[in-house]
Amino acid sequence: MSSIYFTLFCLFYYVEPGSLGSMGTPTGCPASLPPINLTTYGSSCLQFNYNHTFWEEARNSCLSDGGDLLQIRTRGLQQFLERYLVSHTGEKTGFWFGASDKDNESQWEWISGDKTMRYSNWQDGQGTRAGPHIPDSDLDDCALMRVDYGFKWYDVPCRNKFLKYSYICQYVQSLPADNCPPNLSKSDLYTYGGFCLKVHYGNYNWDEARHKCRQQGGDLVQIRDSGMQHFLQRVLSGQRSEEDGFWIGASDRESESNWIWASGDPRMSYSNWEPGQGPSQSGFLFASGTLEDCALMRIYDGFRWFDYACSNSFYQYSFICQYGIVHKTTTSTTYETVGDIIG
Template sequence: MIFPLLLLPVVVWGYCDPEFTLVGEKCLYFETHYKMTFEEAGEYCNEMRGASLVAIDSATQFKSLVDYIYAEGITSNSYWVDGNDKETEGVWLTSSSKEFPMGTPFWTGYLTFQEPHGKPSENCAQLYSSAKFYINDVMCNRTYPFICEQAELPPMKITNEAPEVNSCPMHYVEIGGKCLSFLTYEETTWDEARLRCREKDGDLAIVNDIELLREINLYLKVQELTDHNFWLGASDAAVEGQWLWTDGSPVPMGTPFWGFNVGQEPDGAAEENYMALLSEGYFYFRDVSGSLALHPLCQLTE
């Protein structure tokens, strides 16, 4: 007997069309030579077999995009991305009418305000080179390079899933796969904050994952804690400029973790050697004096 040939589907992981490059979980095309208006850039992308301006879907994807721009050295220009509030002022959507992400860690966060901070005439989103490629709102008729996203995305393997946490002990809450405790009933120095956390079988929190920073921000909003300031478990007190977590691992630098003052944090030199999430700074990483009185943000020690 001759058996018929059984054809099984073949999955090609991470395949992109020739013009596109796999960045994170998206196939992207970076137009760095030509500058167009927001509308023209969208039309140009659409002519590439139905592509569109790149949509920012997650904090992880945003970080991959910014990391790629720096790794490739294409940092001299800002870039259009798929987001606008042209239809309703303050309601930011993509071209496919999906919600555009707001707040930290996407939009530039200064000490006194956070983007989008433009007038009603500034209705389109860009990765702003002068703000280390955080998102900014500008007039749509300005011309910039842009980033296109391949229409048909390849199937991807998920390798960065947060570890499962079945339950957290009393005084802790599960956020992003970790057990965290926000000690809002007291304010202490950084050293004292570590002692408070250790009394609860933990230490000051380590936030190495951008999705965790995003989840912390969302939690603070839901719990109406956005007027509080918190210590994190990082310092460069041992060696100036060498930021380490309390477990000795390096702190991620630059966008999308560190916020802005005049320039990008950390900017306090030898006088500000400890890390905090500040309400005034929209809960990006900030370097401050360890003598300040802030709330401990603890993480359960495994």
Template sequence: MQHGAAYMSSMSYNGPCDRCEAGWEHHGGKCYHFSISKSSWNRSRADCRAKGGDLVKIDSREEQKFLEKRLREMNKTEEKFWIGLKRSADEDRWFWMDGSPLNKSLTFWSRNQPDTRNGTNRENPAGQSVRVGGKGRAPDLNLSTMSRPQSCIEGEAPDSQHAKSNKGSKVTKERAALLVSGVLLAAALIVIYRLLFEIMRTKENLKNLEDHRMKCENNLTDGPCDRCEAGWEHHGGKCYHFSISKSSWSQSRAECRAKGGDLVNIDSREEQRFLDGRVRNLMNEAEDQFWIGLTDSAAEGRWMWVDNTPLNERFSFWLSGEPNNLTGITPEGEDCVAMWKKGGAPDLKSWNDSPCSVPHRSICEKAEVTGQIKYEEASQQASSPEQNRSSQESLQNKMDFTSTRGTTGVPGPL
């Protein structure tokens, strides 16, 4: 039975630069904080909420994989971390702290879990425990294990529980009145605490907004805000678009160029890892493939990217037995490259040469959009949180972005 554990918390962040506060890590549009101290589930959640977030809600396999990876990197594989999952009072179902029920298709219980044999605490919070197997990887991402802190029922002392077991004891009217008064006083203190916390958080947000306004008025001396247009995903200083329709390699490239980019050029292992993970999540069928900007159309066996740079063999990720230039589908063979493997490719090797005329989905790439934000001088300071929020929305609407995008060369024949 576990007395306490560290915890993982998350919160959404929609700031203009998609950054997280100090001590938080950004991933997938959320900010994560990994505690270094241990406490009960209730105390851990209170700490998260005091930081403006909550215990983490895991709602995708990709997010579970990210958390597992971070725990391995932190050398915390033997530790247990609280997450925001809790059993209902009737022990009939599990639900997250935002009130949503646990999606049974996205559960990652360890073997023989959840196990309700230990303890009697009806809150039954779920803790995250990483048990690494093989080469430092948890088998099939099954990371969650249930545990309960050894404590009395919240709000009761051990003596009162013992008194409960004495069926002959009676509660006098005076004690009942004192109990009601105590509950009302505790509720009032909680309300006051929450109000003070909200006031402090509002002041901090206003200060951050003012600091950001000053930086923008000084032409963003700390660097421009990196953004991607709607429908594009930002990663590593680039913007990526994953098509939902299928077309030939040439048509896919034309569509990418019409959007201001080109078929993706993969020039690092880190970029391949990012794309491999996204492709696995986006594949609807096991045979789905995504065109990338690599072809040997100009000269058989001489693979070139769409910017006319040759393939660096250090950063090639061919599937076993590829490329093989089969001519069974079309006489011209296989001169264009797509990536796939829904179940995950060993060592990120997911490239496959394919006939250029076969319709596949595609990955477009272009440089991030950088801009300079200009603000009009405010005529007066807002005197309330509502006025400050109105000012913030007004300033956001007055942003003026000047886009700068990278250019790409033109490869062999389209």
């Protein structure tokens, strides 16, 4: 009888190859995702997409839902994928994932901007295991995990009409807003991964905005990966209260052009600066950029980041605070600190 119900379900909802046994949305995965071909690994939600496309189109698809192409950073994740795909997939060739040497030939890095690739599974002669430089290899800039070659990684052209493949998206698992600190109002409150994000509308300079965040036990948001950036873009694109931008938690006050996060962490492996802003700022309203020490995410410039004066009465905007999640136990409640978790 159960097989009959399953058949009826498939008549109304087409299931891609490999989705058998993976229906439904796992806890913490974005509710906007179709409830098929989903699984979880650690704090990540993984979605297997079986429509063959180019690498860049695959990445844009992931980004549009607030994620990015999967970054296979550990042997454990590689082995998990191999086990999962052996039992679930109908894909016979390969899957795009999130590594590329488009920016610097032969210098492979993760799409988050992290250049440290401590783990890899390249086939001999591929990627970082390639031999002497071959001119044709300049076109092989995107990473593919080949199912038909023992799940080894290959470098292939990002866009070739004969080379279209499936792909894997990665999303940060989020908790319900009930896991946010109880002193926060529920309006304009969101979760992303292990963080609660509170959007505050109004006119504040950067110092005032940060003070308000810290008063409630948080800090200005630190956008450490493309997933959080695109998540905020989706959330903020629908609002109408702020027309210009939102303060975020980055500054170069301590050392000009050396931008760090508000937490004091100098590692900024991901950024979304407008060209000529941030580390490459040469000044705009002032003779130099030395007074423009605080970061603003501008709405009408594609949510790119700009550096503005921190305490100028002409620069007053809304802001976003970031808080740690609340760990609820039967005996006590603890708060996870705001720190270097994502990125």
